[in-house]
Amino acid sequence: MYPQNYYFTKDHEWVAVDGDTATIGISDFAQKQLGDVVYVELPEIGKHFNVHQTIGTIESVKAVSEVFSPVSGEVVEANAALNSAPETINQDPHGKAWIIKLKMKNPADLKALMKAPDYEKFLEGLAH
């Protein structure tokens, strides 16, 4: 079950919104595809991202995956705990394994994203 108040992208990022702060991570589906995560590359505080710009990368033993920004904004926090415990992404992808917090530049960016029920339908479609 995906958190019902989160937004999702087709690239399997999620966004949790609190005021004008967007917390961003990758979905449970994405972490299962990646396998055991061993490294995370995080962006610097203060960096600005447009929609779909690469925020960083997540590396598992078998694959490298880019994380794309679902919304535009400025990085106000990066989850440094992921540097010492990258496996958190596999263990708690929707909670403790948040990747960055952005101060949103344009909240209307959220309109282009899927809510949980649509994301779940989207995943079912991928399975065929």
Place this chain on the structure above:
Amino acid sequence: MKQTRFNAHHRRLGARMIEFCGWDMPVEYKGLIEEHLACRQAAGLFDVSHMGEIHVTGKDALAFVQHISPNDAARLSPGMIQYTGLLTSKGTYVDDMLVYCIHPEFYLLVVNAANTDKDFAYVVSQKGRFAVQLDNASDRYSQLALQGRQAIPVLQPLTDVPLAPMHSFTFVFGQVAGKECLVSRTGYTGEDGFEIYSLDPDPGILWDAILEKGAPLGLQPVGLGARDTLRLEAKLPLYGNDIDDTTTPLECDFAWIVKFKKGDFLGRDVLVRQKEQGLTRKLVGFELLDKGIARPHYPVYVDGAPAGQVSSGTFSPLFRKSIGLVYLPIAKTAVGTEFEIGIRDKKVKAAVVPTPFYKRNY
């Protein structure tokens, strides 16, 4: 896609399946790292039925094997196995393989899944006037690999074959879980272990019985993902990555499979010349000195200049760092030599290290 005879067993265990060389295979069950460590600490069970098996039979079986392989098959008596290559006339690799001596007129060649059809076509093209029959028996065989320090305690209760006295690289015929099998003391992980071959059309009990016996001892099923990280830690080459039709056994640090004195074989004259002139490059092991993972085909820089690509590279679950294999110019192959690997937009420092990365301590 082709399926092995254990396909339903993997799916029942919830394995993540992928397509590998036309086969529907398990890449992981519980997770690559957990499976890798289970094999190193207890035991792992692998479905390797996708591998290829070629029968070479007839009056000239030995002479034919001697022609296509640089190693000396005359040293094999029935029940013995040797690692070797299938070489082109240029001394480069068509594939690497194991040769099993069943009896003096019957040799079993075990080859990579990726190359089975290519290898069979190649040996057939080399038949010439040798009095041999060549049979691609791959689809009739199922094969499991049981690897790890608990391999004997897991397998012995299931078989009449006395396992402990078996030397490495030998095999016997016997019963496993009531099925007639060929059991060899071989493997691709750097652990002790056995490979179990069956021609039974219904070999499922082998998988179930071994898993059931082994679970209390820590045995886990292991997929193709961990198979690759295990073999790389043990510095075992992979065709397509570390060896191919542009590399010779001398360059990839397997000179010992080339027995020049045994007589003529495909590629011998090229290898003699290469040995006399000296190598220009050699396959060595490396580890990354900074954070990151060096993967196959990532660019390599020596003294700042481009110098080829990583051939094998991964994150080692045991050592928790990035390790791999690379061909470097011969002057740069000493342990400790530093070079750089391009990882996305950065050049990351790496150093040549001794191999194998992992050697078992029992």
